[in-house]
Amino acid sequence: MMNAGAQASTQKKLNVRRMTVISILSAVSIVLSMIPFVGYIPLGPVKATIMHVPVIIGAVIEGPVVGAAVGLIFGLTSLFKAFTEPTITSFCFMNPIISVLPRVLIGIVAYYVYTGIHKLTKRIYLSGFIAGVVGSLTNTIGVMGLIYVLYADRYMKAIGQAGNAGKYILTVCGMNGIPEAIVAGILTAAVAVAMIRKSKK
Template sequence: MLNARGVGKSHENVRKMVVISMLSGICLFLGLTGLGFIPLPLFKLTILHLPVIIGAIIEGPVVGGSIGLIFGLFSIYQNITAPTPMSPFFYNPLVSVLPRILIGVISYYVYKIIRSKVKNIKVSISVAAICGSLVNTIGVLGTIYLVYFKDYATVLMERGTISTNSMSAVTTALLTVIGTNGIAEAILSALVVTPIVIAIFKMQKKNI
């Protein structure tokens, strides 16, 4: 027979599996329906990574990383079924999967570190959400930059983003995306994730 510790561990594992399934389902729904992309005059913001951050903060790095894995695999599927000029880069798991797993891992540890030093839980969650979002943006674009520099430069030139494939031009274009889309998505992540996580903690009757 299972002892109390064994039963508790079993319940915890079931809960984590449910959270992974539920938040992964939300991520896939947002991607398949297009609701995960918020159009702005100059660019689109994505919120597909938010379930990864939420799962990481409430259940830990394994859950967050697992949701990130599913997000990354979905990214490969999405780029195969609806290709764009950037899609070939995302066939590589180093671009599409690894950064998404790291969203969950880094978000959790940033939250734990900040929470141990700051009493205000809203600050802890917000900083973790911002860091998780930036991991997504910088991780994906940074890997493309490092692994596919020449091909990335060609795509940017074809789109009219840059006029030369020099390192300075490509780097400037990359930093511009991070400074616009990346920062905007990070702020949006904090605004959305913080109240959701606090509400979940209250339902779980955690001390906040």
């Protein structure tokens, strides 16, 4: 068994590593948010994004606290852009319940999906892929679902659409959310496998 000094040293190393990962992935998120057509990709009235990928990767390799912290940075960049680079739907993202909360949840959900699948299958790549897909869908469904709950009528008027808001938002989730989820799954699996295997050497 480890003595108290060894345990404290190990815990300190873990904390330093986690802070380093948070700093690096947060920096990646901030840089992505500042590069046009990379972090946020305009597709008509909505924006596709790969900003959730660093959040998911952080959660998978270092746990839910790291994932939530990087997700917070993602959410804050979204909130910031809503005020500094407004579009017709930015009023939705000026509300932190929409711009921040779902992004914090991405890392938490992705971590527990990863650990659950890994316990069942013992396969890092498969676990990473599913965690990436579910984490991405957490973002899409969380954001669009909250827009529907809080701003459905105003959102539909802003984008010039008539008809059922639920059907339109569901269509957006499918058209944007599914490709984003597949990309997130592939990237998460590839990076997670590489980093987890490296950490075991």
